[in-house]
Amino acid sequence: MKLLSYQYNNSINVGLLTPNGVISIESLRKYTDKELNGSLETLIEEKQFPIIKQIFEKNESSFGESDYLNYADLHILPPVSRPEKIICVGLNYLDHVSEGPDMDVPEEPVLFSKFNNALAADGEDIPKPLDGEQIDYECELVIIMGETAQDVSEEEALDYVFGYTIGNDLSVRDLQFRSGQWLLGKTPDKFAPIGPVVVTSDSINPNQLNISTKRNGRIVQQSNTDKMIFNCAKIISYVSKYMTLKPGDLIFTGTPEGVILGYDEGEQEWLDSGDEIQIAIEGIGTLTNRII
Structure with a gap:
């Protein structure tokens, strides 16, 4: 199933994206005595999804046209907005390593982080930072944790x-490589757009998904997640040995070849105002943002 966070009529909600439109989680409350309202983080932390799925599948035939919201009428938000951790994996596709x-080639996952200030939603404009010129794209599959993992x-x-x-x-490459630490070039405001939806783990295989930018x-990037050096299971297991993963934590799993950094220096055309980046992953959808 696909879930999304959105704002509609000045109210923030979570909904199910279906072929007929969006069903708000709040509208399912009439079918149960359990609390279902709240953010997607709350839904994850309180393990509400099995109940929501059961209610929707049992009552789907009862929904009329008026029960569905038009996706185009919604202001889409980042699926989660306050993860405790945003962990990123670098150099996780072999062809990307060779273009850097x-x-x-890493023997263990290369980890770095972003912060919540970097989160942005589908359709949201990304402002250029005040310092740094070499702005680059990186398409990535993102894991959303559902359980505490240690x-x-x-x-x-x-x-x-x-x-x-x-x-x-x-990424802002001239900031990323200014020192031995990548952080400065990785977490400017809105430099981690995610979304537009979350596909639940019971309905997708993360190890074989086409991914492109x-x-x-x-098209500037085109690959498949089966080309990861460390797959999602390996990444989660590795990270959980050193820090406890919490529900709602995000893990960016790395990008394939085709980033601007991989071009010869004279051919590097860094992102600039007006550039639109669309990232598509099979079975999930398309994330679109524009640099301003």
Whole structure:
């Protein structure tokens, strides 16, 4: 199933995206005596999804046209807005490693972080930072944790996932490589757009999904998640050995080849005002943002 966070009539809600439109979680309350309102984070933390899924599937035939909202009428929000952690994996596709400057194939996942200030929604404009010029795109599959995970095995790791969404690990390369730490170039305001929806883990295989980026309508990245050096289960297991993953935490799983950084220096055309980036992942949808 696909879930999304949105604002409509000055109210923030969570909804189910269906072929007929969006059903708000709040509208399902009449079919149960359980509390269903709240943010997607609350839904995850309180394990409400099985109830929501059961209610919707049982009563779907009862919904009329007026029960559905038009997706185009909604102001889409980041699926989650206050994760405790935003963890990112670098150099996780072999061809991406080879296009970088003097990068070795990692023997373990390369981890860095972003902060909540970097979150942005589908359709939201991304402002250029005051300092730094070399803005780059990075299409990524993003894991949304559903359970507290501490030192979990690879075999069990995917059981702790709530779902998956699309992310753009926007980067300012001249800030990223200003020092030995990547943080400065990774977490300017709105430099981690995610969405537009979350596909729940029971309805998607994260290990074999086509993933691509378009810059102003032209394909610049195209790959499949089966080309990851470390798959989602390996990443979760590895991270959970060193820090406890919490419900709602986000993990950006790395980008394939085709980033601007990988071009020869004379051919690098960094993102600038007016550039539109569309990231598509099979089974999830398309995330679109514009640089201003």
